[in-house]
Amino acid sequence: MPWPPIDSEELWFESKYAGFGVAASRRSTLGHPYRAAVPPRIAELDPAVSSATAALVDDAVEALIRFDAQLGGEIAPFASLLLRSEAAASSQIENLTASARAIYTAELGDDSRQNAAQIVANTRAMQSALDLAADLTPASVLAMHGVLLDGDPHHDAGAWRGEAVWIGRSADSPAGAEFVAPASGRVPDLVDDVMVFARRTDLPRLVQIAVAHAQFETIHPFTDGNGRTGRALMQAMFRGTGLTRNVTIPVSAGLLTDTAGYHAALDAYRTGDIEPIVVATAEASFRAVNNASVLVDDVHAVQAQWRESVTARSDSSVWRVLEVVARQPVLTASSLSAQLGGSLNVYRALDALTAAGVLVSKSEHKLRTTVWRSDDVLRALDAFARRSGRRG
Incomplete structure (x- = not known):
């Protein structure tokens, strides 16, 4: 059975500008019939x-x-x-x-x-x-x-x-x-x-x-x-x-x-x-x-680069922080602490990752606090967006 097309019906349109003294050039739009879809x-x-x-x-x-x-x-x-x-x-x-x-x-x-x-x-x-x-x-x-x-x-x-x-x-x-x-x-x-x-x-x-x-x-x-x-x-x-x-x-x-x-x-x-x-x-x-x-391959490459750049014990808190950074590449100390359950001193880990070049820190006036970001993950996401907008 063929899929039915939409039908239509005639309705009356009255502008929301009616009665508000609109210019004469627009008065023709104040009220008129029109046809609306009936799916x-x-x-x-x-x-x-x-x-x-x-x-x-x-x-x-x-x-x-x-x-x-x-x-x-x-x-x-x-x-x-x-x-x-x-x-x-x-x-x-x-x-x-x-x-x-x-x-x-x-x-x-x-x-x-x-x-x-x-x-x-x-x-x-x-x-x-x-x-x-x-x-x-x-x-x-x-x-x-x-x-x-x-x-x-x-x-x-x-x-x-x-x-x-x-x-x-x-x-x-x-x-x-x-x-x-x-x-x-x-x-x-x-x-x-x-x-x-x-x-x-x-x-x-x-x-x-x-x-x-x-x-x-x-x-x-x-x-x-x-x-x-x-x-x-x-x-x-x-x-x-x-x-x-x-x-x-x-x-x-x-x-x-x-x-x-x-x-x-x-x-x-x-x-x-x-x-x-x-x-x-x-x-x-x-x-x-x-x-x-x-995108997945790009993020995997970033994570591999982190493992080469960061010198820390396998049980170090920096690895837990990097797990958060991979999914939340812009964060504050408080947002990071909330995701980790407040169980560690996040500043020490953030400072270590900033010193290793993995994160960049910046004071954000609008947020009135310091923000840390991973430019590598952000670049991967922006590249994804550029590919999405490419015709072909």
Whole structure:
């Protein structure tokens, strides 16, 4: 059975500027009819793809499972690094970029760089999604969004939208928009429907994830943060379906390599063609595994260099500190002590690693304390981000 395309309905748009004395040149946008999407309900539909796409999906699934299993023995550093890399890539799709150093410094409480602070919030939303992987419900989606936009003064965090949203052209009116999302009154029922689809256990997993994501983005249930929440939901489904068990596969980094193709695939889904979004997700999975594998190799090389640079007994506390540095390459004495349980004098270890050239220390005015960082790990993370943004 072919996948049903979205339908549409005519609604009336009344600008929020109505009655506020807007300029005459904009009065035509105060009220007018427009057409909004009416997505099909998909909870009981079975997505079918071509044999070629099914073979691609099978290969991508095998690559994902193999990579995840390979890191099963060293989860500590890479679970953290890959989670943050996925959050940064997902944010970059929305044109939110920041260096690895800025992101990790923002995690310590420096909110002076807005993009970095939003990426940190996205990291928390991704972690929330993983924590909720066994509970794929509308409530869990609201929880992810609530974490993502917590404290945002312009949008309601963790709440379905109560107004029209659209993509393209004017910010004041849906007239001429590329896509107008469903009426807000349809959102709760549509989200419930797609989450029933997401919980099914009788579908090819990567196909299911791709279709659920495309349907979620079509619903566009929030006034902001739809893309980031939708990609966090993808990570919850990767974990919930068992495609990943140990680490976050940075699939957003794979999508980022071809954002035009990603958005075109979402457009095709709305016409009833699911193949492009399934292919885009599978190909993004391959790119994510390849890129993440290079990151893993780079961090392994950094750790090998540490072992050559640091002279200390095998039971020295510096090795415990370096385990933290590998997953948290920017830290303060207090953040390090918290991760180690306050069981050792961290200053002695930090001074030794600074003297060995492994760490660099700097007084951060915004944090009112000294910050230590590993430039080698940060360079590896920035190289990952550059590869993600490379077309090809």
